[in-house]
Amino acid sequence: MYKILSILTLSLIATTANASIRQYQADLDNSKWQLTNNSRLECTLAHQIPNYGLAKFYSRADRNINMEFELDMLRLPDNYSLAEVRSVAPKWKPGQGGYTIANMKLHKQFSPDLPKKVAWTMLNELEQGMSPTFYYNDWYSDNDKISVGLSSASFKKAYQNFVGCVGNLLNYNFDDIAYTVLNYQFNSDELTKASRKRIAMITEYLSLDSELELVLVDAFTDSYGGRSLNQTISEKRAEKIKEYFIASGIDPERIAAKGYGEKRHIASNNTVLGRAKNRRVVVRMEQP
Incomplete structure:
Protein backbone atom coordinates (compact mmCIF):
# COMPACT_ATOMS: atom_id res chain seq x y z
CA MET A 1 0.00 0.00 0.00
CA ASN A 168 40.05 11.01 11.68
CA LEU A 169 38.83 14.56 12.39
CA LEU A 170 40.24 16.38 15.41
CA ASN A 171 37.99 16.08 18.46
CA TYR A 172 38.22 19.83 19.07
CA ASN A 173 37.74 22.94 16.93
CA PHE A 174 39.24 26.42 16.62
CA ASP A 175 36.96 27.96 19.24
CA ASP A 176 38.18 25.43 21.81
CA ILE A 177 41.76 26.72 21.60
CA ALA A 178 41.45 30.28 20.23
CA TYR A 179 42.09 31.72 23.69
CA THR A 180 44.18 29.50 25.94
CA VAL A 181 45.72 30.21 29.35
CA LEU A 182 48.80 28.12 30.15
CA ASN A 183 49.76 27.81 33.82
CA TYR A 184 52.96 26.71 35.54
CA GLN A 185 53.63 24.18 38.26
CA PHE A 186 54.30 25.52 41.76
CA ASN A 187 57.79 27.02 42.11
CA SER A 188 58.74 25.85 38.60
CA ASP A 189 59.11 26.98 35.00
CA GLU A 190 57.42 23.77 33.85
CA LEU A 191 53.86 23.92 32.57
CA THR A 192 51.16 21.96 34.38
CA LYS A 193 50.03 18.66 32.86
CA ALA A 194 46.79 20.24 31.62
CA SER A 195 48.70 23.13 30.03
CA ARG A 196 51.12 20.75 28.26
CA LYS A 197 48.12 18.99 26.77
CA ARG A 198 46.63 22.31 25.63
CA ILE A 199 49.83 23.51 23.96
CA ALA A 200 50.09 20.18 22.12
CA MET A 201 46.53 20.70 20.82
CA ILE A 202 47.37 24.24 19.67
CA THR A 203 50.51 23.05 17.90
CA GLU A 204 48.63 20.29 16.11
CA TYR A 205 45.92 22.71 14.98
CA LEU A 206 48.50 25.24 13.73
CA SER A 207 50.22 22.54 11.69
CA LEU A 208 46.93 21.79 9.93
CA ASP A 209 45.47 25.28 9.44
CA SER A 210 47.78 27.34 7.24
CA GLU A 211 45.25 30.21 7.10
CA LEU A 212 46.01 31.19 10.70
CA GLU A 213 48.68 33.77 9.99
CA LEU A 214 49.42 35.11 13.48
CA VAL A 215 49.51 33.62 16.98
CA LEU A 216 50.03 35.98 19.93
CA VAL A 217 51.91 34.67 22.97
CA ASP A 218 51.67 36.91 26.06
CA ALA A 219 53.50 35.97 29.28
CA PHE A 220 52.85 37.30 32.81
CA THR A 221 54.22 36.77 36.32
CA ASP A 222 53.07 37.39 39.88
CA SER A 223 54.42 40.43 41.78
CA TYR A 224 57.01 38.59 43.85
CA GLY A 225 60.74 38.80 43.01
CA GLY A 226 61.14 42.37 41.81
CA ARG A 227 59.65 44.18 38.83
CA SER A 228 62.76 44.02 36.59
CA LEU A 229 63.33 40.33 37.31
CA ASN A 230 59.68 39.53 36.66
CA GLN A 231 59.83 41.35 33.33
CA THR A 232 62.82 39.23 32.31
CA ILE A 233 61.13 36.01 33.47
CA SER A 234 57.97 36.77 31.50
CA GLU A 235 59.96 37.50 28.34
CA LYS A 236 61.85 34.22 28.70
CA ARG A 237 58.61 32.31 29.20
CA ALA A 238 57.06 33.89 26.12
CA GLU A 239 60.16 33.04 24.06
CA LYS A 240 60.18 29.50 25.41
CA ILE A 241 56.62 28.92 24.19
CA LYS A 242 57.51 30.45 20.82
CA GLU A 243 60.55 28.17 20.57
CA TYR A 244 58.31 25.19 21.35
CA PHE A 245 56.07 26.06 18.41
CA ILE A 246 59.06 26.58 16.09
CA ALA A 247 60.63 23.26 17.15
CA SER A 248 57.32 21.61 16.25
CA GLY A 249 57.58 22.93 12.69
CA ILE A 250 55.53 26.13 12.93
CA ASP A 251 56.83 29.06 10.86
CA PRO A 252 58.46 31.66 13.21
CA GLU A 253 56.77 34.43 11.21
CA ARG A 254 53.41 33.21 12.48
CA ILE A 255 54.34 33.62 16.17
CA ALA A 256 54.59 36.94 18.06
CA ALA A 257 55.79 36.63 21.67
CA LYS A 258 55.88 39.33 24.37
CA GLY A 259 56.48 39.46 28.12
CA TYR A 260 54.50 41.81 30.39
CA GLY A 261 56.10 41.01 33.75
CA GLU A 262 53.83 41.57 36.72
CA LYS A 263 51.34 43.74 34.82
CA ARG A 264 47.70 42.79 34.24
CA HIS A 265 47.04 40.57 37.26
CA ILE A 266 43.92 38.43 37.10
CA ALA A 267 43.98 37.40 40.78
CA SER A 268 45.28 38.55 44.15
CA ASN A 269 49.02 38.15 44.80
CA ASN A 270 48.31 37.70 48.52
CA THR A 271 47.52 34.00 48.20
CA VAL A 272 49.35 31.00 46.76
CA LEU A 273 46.42 30.20 44.48
CA GLY A 274 46.17 33.79 43.24
CA ARG A 275 49.89 33.98 42.46
CA ALA A 276 49.66 30.70 40.56
CA LYS A 277 46.93 32.17 38.36
CA ASN A 278 49.01 35.25 37.65
CA ARG A 279 52.00 33.15 36.52
CA ARG A 280 50.62 32.39 33.10
CA VAL A 281 51.07 32.51 29.35
CA VAL A 282 48.10 33.45 27.18
CA VAL A 283 47.96 32.14 23.60
CA ARG A 284 45.55 34.01 21.33
CA MET A 285 44.59 33.21 17.75
CA GLU A 286 42.24 34.87 15.30
CA GLN A 287 40.92 33.52 12.04
CA PRO A 288 41.13 35.82 8.97
Missing part, protein backbone atom coordinates in the same frame (compact mmCIF):
# COMPACT_ATOMS: atom_id res chain seq x y z
CA TYR A 2 2.84 2.40 0.91
CA LYS A 3 4.58 1.74 -2.41
CA ILE A 4 1.36 2.50 -4.30
CA LEU A 5 0.93 5.79 -2.44
CA SER A 6 4.55 6.76 -3.18
CA ILE A 7 4.08 6.07 -6.89
CA LEU A 8 0.84 8.05 -6.91
CA THR A 9 2.59 10.99 -5.22
CA LEU A 10 5.25 11.12 -7.92
CA SER A 11 2.64 10.73 -10.64
CA LEU A 12 0.70 13.69 -9.32
CA ILE A 13 3.83 15.81 -9.34
CA ALA A 14 4.57 14.92 -12.95
CA THR A 15 1.04 15.18 -14.33
CA THR A 16 -0.27 18.34 -12.71
CA ALA A 17 -2.44 20.16 -15.25
CA ASN A 18 -0.43 22.21 -17.73
CA ALA A 19 2.73 21.58 -15.68
CA SER A 20 6.13 20.39 -16.92
CA ILE A 21 9.01 19.11 -14.86
CA ARG A 22 12.68 19.90 -15.46
CA GLN A 23 14.97 17.16 -14.24
CA TYR A 24 18.61 17.54 -13.23
CA GLN A 25 20.66 14.48 -12.42
CA ALA A 26 23.99 12.99 -13.49
CA ASP A 27 23.61 9.89 -15.65
CA LEU A 28 25.48 6.66 -15.00
CA ASP A 29 28.46 7.62 -17.16
CA ASN A 30 28.87 11.11 -15.69
CA SER A 31 28.07 10.48 -12.03
CA LYS A 32 31.11 11.39 -9.91
CA TRP A 33 31.55 11.63 -6.17
CA GLN A 34 34.78 13.20 -4.90
CA LEU A 35 36.41 13.80 -1.54
CA THR A 36 37.28 17.47 -2.15
CA ASN A 37 38.42 18.18 1.43
CA ASN A 38 40.36 15.46 3.19
CA SER A 39 42.06 16.73 6.34
CA ARG A 40 41.78 16.49 10.10
CA LEU A 41 39.92 19.82 10.06
CA GLU A 42 37.25 19.21 7.43
CA CYS A 43 35.92 16.45 5.20
CA THR A 44 33.77 17.23 2.15
CA LEU A 45 32.07 14.74 -0.16
CA ALA A 46 30.97 16.53 -3.34
CA HIS A 47 28.76 15.51 -6.28
CA GLN A 48 28.42 17.55 -9.48
CA ILE A 49 24.90 17.86 -10.88
CA PRO A 50 25.18 18.85 -14.57
CA ASN A 51 23.71 22.27 -15.44
CA TYR A 52 22.51 22.72 -11.87
CA GLY A 53 25.27 22.95 -9.28
CA LEU A 54 27.12 21.02 -6.58
CA ALA A 55 25.80 18.81 -3.78
CA LYS A 56 28.08 18.70 -0.71
CA PHE A 57 28.14 16.67 2.47
CA TYR A 58 30.66 17.99 4.98
CA SER A 59 31.84 17.46 8.53
CA ARG A 60 34.27 19.61 10.54
CA ALA A 61 36.58 19.08 13.52
CA ASP A 62 34.60 19.30 16.74
CA ARG A 63 34.00 17.63 20.10
CA ASN A 64 30.96 15.92 18.59
CA ILE A 65 30.61 14.27 15.20
CA ASN A 66 28.67 16.68 12.99
CA MET A 67 27.35 16.51 9.46
CA GLU A 68 25.64 18.96 7.10
CA PHE A 69 24.42 18.97 3.53
CA GLU A 70 24.47 21.94 1.18
CA LEU A 71 23.01 22.32 -2.29
CA ASP A 72 25.21 24.87 -4.05
CA MET A 73 22.97 26.04 -6.91
CA LEU A 74 24.19 27.84 -10.02
CA ARG A 75 20.96 29.88 -9.81
CA LEU A 76 20.10 30.74 -6.23
CA PRO A 77 16.45 30.79 -5.08
CA ASP A 78 14.56 33.95 -6.01
CA ASN A 79 11.98 33.66 -3.26
CA TYR A 80 11.14 31.68 -0.16
CA SER A 81 9.65 28.24 -0.68
CA LEU A 82 9.97 24.61 0.37
CA ALA A 83 11.50 21.65 -1.44
CA GLU A 84 10.38 18.11 -0.71
CA VAL A 85 13.31 15.75 -0.21
CA ARG A 86 12.42 12.20 -1.24
CA SER A 87 14.29 8.94 -1.44
CA VAL A 88 13.60 7.66 -4.97
CA ALA A 89 14.51 4.34 -6.51
CA PRO A 90 16.70 4.63 -9.64
CA LYS A 91 15.60 3.22 -12.99
CA TRP A 92 17.57 0.02 -12.42
CA LYS A 93 15.47 -0.69 -9.29
CA PRO A 94 11.94 -0.74 -10.75
CA GLY A 95 9.05 -1.24 -8.37
CA GLN A 96 10.93 -0.20 -5.25
CA GLY A 97 9.05 2.52 -3.39
CA GLY A 98 10.51 5.63 -1.87
CA TYR A 99 9.51 7.97 0.92
CA THR A 100 9.72 11.60 1.99
CA ILE A 101 12.87 12.27 4.01
CA ALA A 102 12.27 15.91 4.93
CA ASN A 103 11.31 19.36 3.68
CA MET A 104 14.13 21.77 2.87
CA LYS A 105 13.72 25.55 3.22
CA LEU A 106 14.70 27.61 0.21
CA HIS A 107 15.68 31.16 1.18
CA LYS A 108 16.09 33.94 -1.36
CA GLN A 109 19.68 34.17 -2.67
CA PHE A 110 21.04 31.56 -0.26
CA SER A 111 22.26 28.04 -0.93
CA PRO A 112 19.90 25.70 0.95
CA ASP A 113 21.23 23.25 3.53
CA LEU A 114 20.06 20.41 5.73
CA PRO A 115 21.06 19.43 9.29
CA LYS A 116 22.90 16.43 10.68
CA LYS A 117 20.12 13.83 10.98
CA VAL A 118 18.72 14.47 7.49
CA ALA A 119 22.21 14.51 5.96
CA TRP A 120 23.05 11.13 7.51
CA THR A 121 19.73 9.73 6.29
CA MET A 122 20.49 10.86 2.73
CA LEU A 123 23.94 9.27 2.90
CA ASN A 124 22.37 6.04 4.11
CA GLU A 125 19.89 6.07 1.22
CA LEU A 126 22.68 6.65 -1.29
CA GLU A 127 24.66 3.76 0.20
CA GLN A 128 21.64 1.53 -0.42
CA GLY A 129 21.49 2.59 -4.06
CA MET A 130 18.62 5.05 -3.69
CA SER A 131 18.53 8.57 -5.10
CA PRO A 132 17.69 11.46 -2.72
CA THR A 133 15.72 13.88 -4.89
CA PHE A 134 14.50 17.43 -4.36
CA TYR A 135 11.16 18.65 -5.76
CA TYR A 136 10.08 22.29 -5.79
CA ASN A 137 8.15 24.80 -7.89
CA ASP A 138 10.06 26.93 -10.36
CA TRP A 139 10.55 30.49 -9.10
CA TYR A 140 9.62 32.07 -12.43
CA SER A 141 6.84 29.81 -13.68
CA ASP A 142 3.92 28.55 -11.61
CA ASN A 143 3.40 25.77 -14.13
CA ASP A 144 6.89 24.34 -13.98
CA LYS A 145 8.42 22.07 -11.36
CA ILE A 146 12.05 21.19 -10.70
CA SER A 147 13.45 17.76 -9.88
CA VAL A 148 17.06 17.49 -8.68
CA GLY A 149 18.43 14.01 -8.04
CA LEU A 150 21.63 12.73 -6.44
CA SER A 151 22.90 9.68 -8.30
CA SER A 152 24.19 6.72 -6.29
CA ALA A 153 26.47 5.65 -9.16
CA SER A 154 30.17 5.69 -8.14
CA PHE A 155 29.12 6.64 -4.61
CA LYS A 156 30.31 3.78 -2.40
CA LYS A 157 34.08 4.05 -2.82
CA ALA A 158 34.07 7.83 -2.31
CA TYR A 159 31.76 7.39 0.68
CA GLN A 160 34.12 4.90 2.30
CA ASN A 161 36.94 7.42 2.00
CA PHE A 162 34.66 10.14 3.39
CA VAL A 163 33.71 8.05 6.44
CA GLY A 164 37.40 7.36 7.04
CA CYS A 165 38.13 11.08 6.89
CA VAL A 166 35.30 11.90 9.33
CA GLY A 167 36.63 9.30 11.77
Whole structure:
Protein backbone atom coordinates (compact mmCIF):
# COMPACT_ATOMS: atom_id res chain seq x y z
CA MET A 1 0.00 0.00 0.00
CA TYR A 2 2.84 2.40 0.91
CA LYS A 3 4.58 1.74 -2.41
CA ILE A 4 1.36 2.50 -4.30
CA LEU A 5 0.93 5.79 -2.44
CA SER A 6 4.55 6.76 -3.18
CA ILE A 7 4.08 6.07 -6.89
CA LEU A 8 0.84 8.05 -6.91
CA THR A 9 2.59 10.99 -5.22
CA LEU A 10 5.25 11.12 -7.92
CA SER A 11 2.64 10.73 -10.64
CA LEU A 12 0.70 13.69 -9.32
CA ILE A 13 3.83 15.81 -9.34
CA ALA A 14 4.57 14.92 -12.95
CA THR A 15 1.04 15.18 -14.33
CA THR A 16 -0.27 18.34 -12.71
CA ALA A 17 -2.44 20.16 -15.25
CA ASN A 18 -0.43 22.21 -17.73
CA ALA A 19 2.73 21.58 -15.68
CA SER A 20 6.13 20.39 -16.92
CA ILE A 21 9.01 19.11 -14.86
CA ARG A 22 12.68 19.90 -15.46
CA GLN A 23 14.97 17.16 -14.24
CA TYR A 24 18.61 17.54 -13.23
CA GLN A 25 20.66 14.48 -12.42
CA ALA A 26 23.99 12.99 -13.49
CA ASP A 27 23.61 9.89 -15.65
CA LEU A 28 25.48 6.66 -15.00
CA ASP A 29 28.46 7.62 -17.16
CA ASN A 30 28.87 11.11 -15.69
CA SER A 31 28.07 10.48 -12.03
CA LYS A 32 31.11 11.39 -9.91
CA TRP A 33 31.55 11.63 -6.17
CA GLN A 34 34.78 13.20 -4.90
CA LEU A 35 36.41 13.80 -1.54
CA THR A 36 37.28 17.47 -2.15
CA ASN A 37 38.42 18.18 1.43
CA ASN A 38 40.36 15.46 3.19
CA SER A 39 42.06 16.73 6.34
CA ARG A 40 41.78 16.49 10.10
CA LEU A 41 39.92 19.82 10.06
CA GLU A 42 37.25 19.21 7.43
CA CYS A 43 35.92 16.45 5.20
CA THR A 44 33.77 17.23 2.15
CA LEU A 45 32.07 14.74 -0.16
CA ALA A 46 30.97 16.53 -3.34
CA HIS A 47 28.76 15.51 -6.28
CA GLN A 48 28.42 17.55 -9.48
CA ILE A 49 24.90 17.86 -10.88
CA PRO A 50 25.18 18.85 -14.57
CA ASN A 51 23.71 22.27 -15.44
CA TYR A 52 22.51 22.72 -11.87
CA GLY A 53 25.27 22.95 -9.28
CA LEU A 54 27.12 21.02 -6.58
CA ALA A 55 25.80 18.81 -3.78
CA LYS A 56 28.08 18.70 -0.71
CA PHE A 57 28.14 16.67 2.47
CA TYR A 58 30.66 17.99 4.98
CA SER A 59 31.84 17.46 8.53
CA ARG A 60 34.27 19.61 10.54
CA ALA A 61 36.58 19.08 13.52
CA ASP A 62 34.60 19.30 16.74
CA ARG A 63 34.00 17.63 20.10
CA ASN A 64 30.96 15.92 18.59
CA ILE A 65 30.61 14.27 15.20
CA ASN A 66 28.67 16.68 12.99
CA MET A 67 27.35 16.51 9.46
CA GLU A 68 25.64 18.96 7.10
CA PHE A 69 24.42 18.97 3.53
CA GLU A 70 24.47 21.94 1.18
CA LEU A 71 23.01 22.32 -2.29
CA ASP A 72 25.21 24.87 -4.05
CA MET A 73 22.97 26.04 -6.91
CA LEU A 74 24.19 27.84 -10.02
CA ARG A 75 20.96 29.88 -9.81
CA LEU A 76 20.10 30.74 -6.23
CA PRO A 77 16.45 30.79 -5.08
CA ASP A 78 14.56 33.95 -6.01
CA ASN A 79 11.98 33.66 -3.26
CA TYR A 80 11.14 31.68 -0.16
CA SER A 81 9.65 28.24 -0.68
CA LEU A 82 9.97 24.61 0.37
CA ALA A 83 11.50 21.65 -1.44
CA GLU A 84 10.38 18.11 -0.71
CA VAL A 85 13.31 15.75 -0.21
CA ARG A 86 12.42 12.20 -1.24
CA SER A 87 14.29 8.94 -1.44
CA VAL A 88 13.60 7.66 -4.97
CA ALA A 89 14.51 4.34 -6.51
CA PRO A 90 16.70 4.63 -9.64
CA LYS A 91 15.60 3.22 -12.99
CA TRP A 92 17.57 0.02 -12.42
CA LYS A 93 15.47 -0.69 -9.29
CA PRO A 94 11.94 -0.74 -10.75
CA GLY A 95 9.05 -1.24 -8.37
CA GLN A 96 10.93 -0.20 -5.25
CA GLY A 97 9.05 2.52 -3.39
CA GLY A 98 10.51 5.63 -1.87
CA TYR A 99 9.51 7.97 0.92
CA THR A 100 9.72 11.60 1.99
CA ILE A 101 12.87 12.27 4.01
CA ALA A 102 12.27 15.91 4.93
CA ASN A 103 11.31 19.36 3.68
CA MET A 104 14.13 21.77 2.87
CA LYS A 105 13.72 25.55 3.22
CA LEU A 106 14.70 27.61 0.21
CA HIS A 107 15.68 31.16 1.18
CA LYS A 108 16.09 33.94 -1.36
CA GLN A 109 19.68 34.17 -2.67
CA PHE A 110 21.04 31.56 -0.26
CA SER A 111 22.26 28.04 -0.93
CA PRO A 112 19.90 25.70 0.95
CA ASP A 113 21.23 23.25 3.53
CA LEU A 114 20.06 20.41 5.73
CA PRO A 115 21.06 19.43 9.29
CA LYS A 116 22.90 16.43 10.68
CA LYS A 117 20.12 13.83 10.98
CA VAL A 118 18.72 14.47 7.49
CA ALA A 119 22.21 14.51 5.96
CA TRP A 120 23.05 11.13 7.51
CA THR A 121 19.73 9.73 6.29
CA MET A 122 20.49 10.86 2.73
CA LEU A 123 23.94 9.27 2.90
CA ASN A 124 22.37 6.04 4.11
CA GLU A 125 19.89 6.07 1.22
CA LEU A 126 22.68 6.65 -1.29
CA GLU A 127 24.66 3.76 0.20
CA GLN A 128 21.64 1.53 -0.42
CA GLY A 129 21.49 2.59 -4.06
CA MET A 130 18.62 5.05 -3.69
CA SER A 131 18.53 8.57 -5.10
CA PRO A 132 17.69 11.46 -2.72
CA THR A 133 15.72 13.88 -4.89
CA PHE A 134 14.50 17.43 -4.36
CA TYR A 135 11.16 18.65 -5.76
CA TYR A 136 10.08 22.29 -5.79
CA ASN A 137 8.15 24.80 -7.89
CA ASP A 138 10.06 26.93 -10.36
CA TRP A 139 10.55 30.49 -9.10
CA TYR A 140 9.62 32.07 -12.43
CA SER A 141 6.84 29.81 -13.68
CA ASP A 142 3.92 28.55 -11.61
CA ASN A 143 3.40 25.77 -14.13
CA ASP A 144 6.89 24.34 -13.98
CA LYS A 145 8.42 22.07 -11.36
CA ILE A 146 12.05 21.19 -10.70
CA SER A 147 13.45 17.76 -9.88
CA VAL A 148 17.06 17.49 -8.68
CA GLY A 149 18.43 14.01 -8.04
CA LEU A 150 21.63 12.73 -6.44
CA SER A 151 22.90 9.68 -8.30
CA SER A 152 24.19 6.72 -6.29
CA ALA A 153 26.47 5.65 -9.16
CA SER A 154 30.17 5.69 -8.14
CA PHE A 155 29.12 6.64 -4.61
CA LYS A 156 30.31 3.78 -2.40
CA LYS A 157 34.08 4.05 -2.82
CA ALA A 158 34.07 7.83 -2.31
CA TYR A 159 31.76 7.39 0.68
CA GLN A 160 34.12 4.90 2.30
CA ASN A 161 36.94 7.42 2.00
CA PHE A 162 34.66 10.14 3.39
CA VAL A 163 33.71 8.05 6.44
CA GLY A 164 37.40 7.36 7.04
CA CYS A 165 38.13 11.08 6.89
CA VAL A 166 35.30 11.90 9.33
CA GLY A 167 36.63 9.30 11.77
CA ASN A 168 40.05 11.01 11.68
CA LEU A 169 38.83 14.56 12.39
CA LEU A 170 40.24 16.38 15.41
CA ASN A 171 37.99 16.08 18.46
CA TYR A 172 38.22 19.83 19.07
CA ASN A 173 37.74 22.94 16.93
CA PHE A 174 39.24 26.42 16.62
CA ASP A 175 36.96 27.96 19.24
CA ASP A 176 38.18 25.43 21.81
CA ILE A 177 41.76 26.72 21.60
CA ALA A 178 41.45 30.28 20.23
CA TYR A 179 42.09 31.72 23.69
CA THR A 180 44.18 29.50 25.94
CA VAL A 181 45.72 30.21 29.35
CA LEU A 182 48.80 28.12 30.15
CA ASN A 183 49.76 27.81 33.82
CA TYR A 184 52.96 26.71 35.54
CA GLN A 185 53.63 24.18 38.26
CA PHE A 186 54.30 25.52 41.76
CA ASN A 187 57.79 27.02 42.11
CA SER A 188 58.74 25.85 38.60
CA ASP A 189 59.11 26.98 35.00
CA GLU A 190 57.42 23.77 33.85
CA LEU A 191 53.86 23.92 32.57
CA THR A 192 51.16 21.96 34.38
CA LYS A 193 50.03 18.66 32.86
CA ALA A 194 46.79 20.24 31.62
CA SER A 195 48.70 23.13 30.03
CA ARG A 196 51.12 20.75 28.26
CA LYS A 197 48.12 18.99 26.77
CA ARG A 198 46.63 22.31 25.63
CA ILE A 199 49.83 23.51 23.96
CA ALA A 200 50.09 20.18 22.12
CA MET A 201 46.53 20.70 20.82
CA ILE A 202 47.37 24.24 19.67
CA THR A 203 50.51 23.05 17.90
CA GLU A 204 48.63 20.29 16.11
CA TYR A 205 45.92 22.71 14.98
CA LEU A 206 48.50 25.24 13.73
CA SER A 207 50.22 22.54 11.69
CA LEU A 208 46.93 21.79 9.93
CA ASP A 209 45.47 25.28 9.44
CA SER A 210 47.78 27.34 7.24
CA GLU A 211 45.25 30.21 7.10
CA LEU A 212 46.01 31.19 10.70
CA GLU A 213 48.68 33.77 9.99
CA LEU A 214 49.42 35.11 13.48
CA VAL A 215 49.51 33.62 16.98
CA LEU A 216 50.03 35.98 19.93
CA VAL A 217 51.91 34.67 22.97
CA ASP A 218 51.67 36.91 26.06
CA ALA A 219 53.50 35.97 29.28
CA PHE A 220 52.85 37.30 32.81
CA THR A 221 54.22 36.77 36.32
CA ASP A 222 53.07 37.39 39.88
CA SER A 223 54.42 40.43 41.78
CA TYR A 224 57.01 38.59 43.85
CA GLY A 225 60.74 38.80 43.01
CA GLY A 226 61.14 42.37 41.81
CA ARG A 227 59.65 44.18 38.83
CA SER A 228 62.76 44.02 36.59
CA LEU A 229 63.33 40.33 37.31
CA ASN A 230 59.68 39.53 36.66
CA GLN A 231 59.83 41.35 33.33
CA THR A 232 62.82 39.23 32.31
CA ILE A 233 61.13 36.01 33.47
CA SER A 234 57.97 36.77 31.50
CA GLU A 235 59.96 37.50 28.34
CA LYS A 236 61.85 34.22 28.70
CA ARG A 237 58.61 32.31 29.20
CA ALA A 238 57.06 33.89 26.12
CA GLU A 239 60.16 33.04 24.06
CA LYS A 240 60.18 29.50 25.41
CA ILE A 241 56.62 28.92 24.19
CA LYS A 242 57.51 30.45 20.82
CA GLU A 243 60.55 28.17 20.57
CA TYR A 244 58.31 25.19 21.35
CA PHE A 245 56.07 26.06 18.41
CA ILE A 246 59.06 26.58 16.09
CA ALA A 247 60.63 23.26 17.15
CA SER A 248 57.32 21.61 16.25
CA GLY A 249 57.58 22.93 12.69
CA ILE A 250 55.53 26.13 12.93
CA ASP A 251 56.83 29.06 10.86
CA PRO A 252 58.46 31.66 13.21
CA GLU A 253 56.77 34.43 11.21
CA ARG A 254 53.41 33.21 12.48
CA ILE A 255 54.34 33.62 16.17
CA ALA A 256 54.59 36.94 18.06
CA ALA A 257 55.79 36.63 21.67
CA LYS A 258 55.88 39.33 24.37
CA GLY A 259 56.48 39.46 28.12
CA TYR A 260 54.50 41.81 30.39
CA GLY A 261 56.10 41.01 33.75
CA GLU A 262 53.83 41.57 36.72
CA LYS A 263 51.34 43.74 34.82
CA ARG A 264 47.70 42.79 34.24
CA HIS A 265 47.04 40.57 37.26
CA ILE A 266 43.92 38.43 37.10
CA ALA A 267 43.98 37.40 40.78
CA SER A 268 45.28 38.55 44.15
CA ASN A 269 49.02 38.15 44.80
CA ASN A 270 48.31 37.70 48.52
CA THR A 271 47.52 34.00 48.20
CA VAL A 272 49.35 31.00 46.76
CA LEU A 273 46.42 30.20 44.48
CA GLY A 274 46.17 33.79 43.24
CA ARG A 275 49.89 33.98 42.46
CA ALA A 276 49.66 30.70 40.56
CA LYS A 277 46.93 32.17 38.36
CA ASN A 278 49.01 35.25 37.65
CA ARG A 279 52.00 33.15 36.52
CA ARG A 280 50.62 32.39 33.10
CA VAL A 281 51.07 32.51 29.35
CA VAL A 282 48.10 33.45 27.18
CA VAL A 283 47.96 32.14 23.60
CA ARG A 284 45.55 34.01 21.33
CA MET A 285 44.59 33.21 17.75
CA GLU A 286 42.24 34.87 15.30
CA GLN A 287 40.92 33.52 12.04
CA PRO A 288 41.13 35.82 8.97
